[in-house]
Amino acid sequence: KNEVEQSPQNLTAQEGEFITINCSYSVGISALHWLQQHPGGGIVSLFMLSSGKKKHGRLIATINIQEKHSSLHITASHPRDSAVYICGYGGSQGNLIFGKGTKLSVKP
Amino acid sequence: EAQVTQNPRYLITVTGKKLTVTCSQNMNHEYMSWYRQDPGLGLRQIYYSMNVEVTDKGDVPEGYKVSRKEKRNFPLILESPSPNQTSLYFCASSGGDGSYNEQFFGPGTRLTVL
Numbered sequence: 385k386n387e388v389e390q391s392p393q394n395l396t397a398q399e400g401e402f403i404t405i406n407c408s409y410s411v412g413i414s415a416l417h418w419l420q421q422h423p424g425g426g427i428v429s430l431f432m433l434s435s436g437k438k439k440h441g442r443l444i445a446t447i448n449i450q451e452k453h454s455s456l457h458i459t460a461s462h463p464r465d466s467a468v469y470i471c472g473y474g475g476s477q478g479n480l481i482f483g484k485g486t487k488l489s490v491k492p
Numbered sequence: 493e494a495q496v497t498q499n500p501r502y503l504i505t506v507t508g509k510k511l512t513v514t515c516s517q518n519m520n521h522e523y524m525s526w527y528r529q530d531p532g533l534g535l536r537q538i539y540y541s542m543n544v545e546v547t548d549k550g551d552v553p554e555g556y557k558v559s560r561k562e563k564r565n566f567p568l569i570l571e572s573p574s575p576n577q578t579s580l581y582f583c584a585s586s587g588g589d590g591s592y593n594e595q596f597f598g599p600g601t602r603l604t605v606l
Contacts, residue, residue, distance in 0.1 A: 415592045419535075426599040427535075427582060470535055475589025477551050478542050479526065484534035 387411065388472055388483035396489045405486045407471035416454050417443050419470040421485070427470075430456070435436040461490045494519045498583050504604045505573060513568045513601050515583030518578050523590025524566040525550070526558065528579040529600075535582070541566055565597035573605040 389408045397403050407416070418430040431438050431445040433454075438445050442461075447454040458465055466489050472482030496517045505511055517524065525540035527550075537550030557569040557576055560587040566585075570577060581601045586593040 418593065425580065425600050429594045432594050478548065478591050479540055480537050480591045482535040484532065
């Protein structure tokens, strides 16, 4: 049973569009991770947040701990943003649990 | 350069032939972990280690072994690989409290078991 749900599973956007990817989880957590996986396969950490909002360039991540929900926003999307975006959290035992990812394709 | 390295990057093997995938990090991180990534199933944690000589099972540990004898190395061992272990494997590390810190991923190892 996957304890992290991401939506949508797949997303196609036109260059310049504002994009939102959603992540919901079922347990109380202390921190949530957002990862990016480019078509070449490498995974990088985008954000780790425990409350409020973080911004890095055109990427913004928000979290609502009470509602067990996080969103990743991309402003002025660009084809180079095409990737799989993965959210997840650290479990109470020290493990990490990730969702299945959202595949984003940004068309020029 | 701070990095997590994995070897080999690609491996094709046959059922039952023991193999080891190495993972090494040069950031003096306490926390290291292994994942497998499969289409439709996402990234699933196999094992993790919060420090030397401390290892714990993740979501999918069956068929895998790990060891953490040194802080920098965390090898993944498949004693008797089977075709259902064909997958893309990632090693990752992080400092401090591990799962609550930024994760640094290796480049991945694509394993095919025939």
